[in-house]
Amino acid sequence: MDMALAMTFLQIARTRSFLRAAEQLHVTPTTVSARVRALESQLGRLLFVRNKAGAVLTPAGEQFVPHARLLVQVWERARHQVAVPAGRRAVLSVGCEVSLWDPLLLDWLLRMRSAAPHLAIRTEVQAPGELIEKVATGVLDIAVVYAPQQRPGLRVELLIEEKLVMVSTTPQPGLPNPQDYVYVDWGGEFALQHGMAFPALSNPGVSVGLGPLGREYLLAGGGSGYCRLEVVRGLLETGRLHRVAGAPEFLYPAYAVYAAEGEAAVVEPGLDGLRHVAGRRQHGAEVATPARAKRRARKSA
Known part of the structure; x- marks a missing residue:
């Protein structure tokens, strides 16, 4: 299946609107409609009912939602793994809410450089809703957010209060x-x-x-x-x-959100790193970094 079809289907299911899905996917409404028709033709089922209020999933559409998420998740994971840089064994993708990146995400990046040198790290900072959606679809391995919404298939872990x-x-x-x-x-x-x-x-x-x-x-x-x-x-x-x-x-509080079926060899080192830096900050300890070490050296000189 063309992944664009599954991604378009999920975007319409989330926004309940062909027009809003087109805006967020940066394509025309005609393209969105054509993709839905192509997907419905492949499945042999009507997936949406359109009305003045927007787009409503049919029973067949409701049943297809978890399968579409799994398809996108597997595809994104495969795409990331194929793009692993030389000398690294896997890619770990982490997103963080704008108000939480400083200093948690920075400290985590510095921690991962020494704790998991076998992983290539990719990070992004976005709105919490977008981060949770990307974890659900496999684009991100972990999201760090405040007040996350519970969703099927996702685990939520308190990092720090x-x-x-x-x-x-x-x-x-x-x-x-x-x-x-x-x-x-x-x-x-x-x-x-x-x-x-x-x-x-x-x-x-x-x-x-x-x-x-x-x-x-x-x-x-x-x-x-x-x-x-x-x-x-x-x-x-x-x-x-x-x-x-x-x-x-x-x-x-800050929470880590990740897929329950995520790849443990990739996700666990990232979670361990987050727990480490969050734990040190929870107890008021400064996270050691090369820059801070240099500052301390200058002060003591």
């Missing part, structure tokens, strides 16, 4: 001035807890949807907002930022 803490560019004895507050969007659960804790800050003048952007905005323009403790720990130690006394703290 980080804290979101309110910080300010100036020492503050109490809650911040709403005019100086920057709301950093850390997801739906945070929004709910934040709204209950700070009704007066529910409609701030500045809102940002990316943690690193919120942190840099605070450092450049001043004010208060919530940041990941592990990321701002150094800034707190140097006095560039200050924790707001009495402000509630919120948990911000």
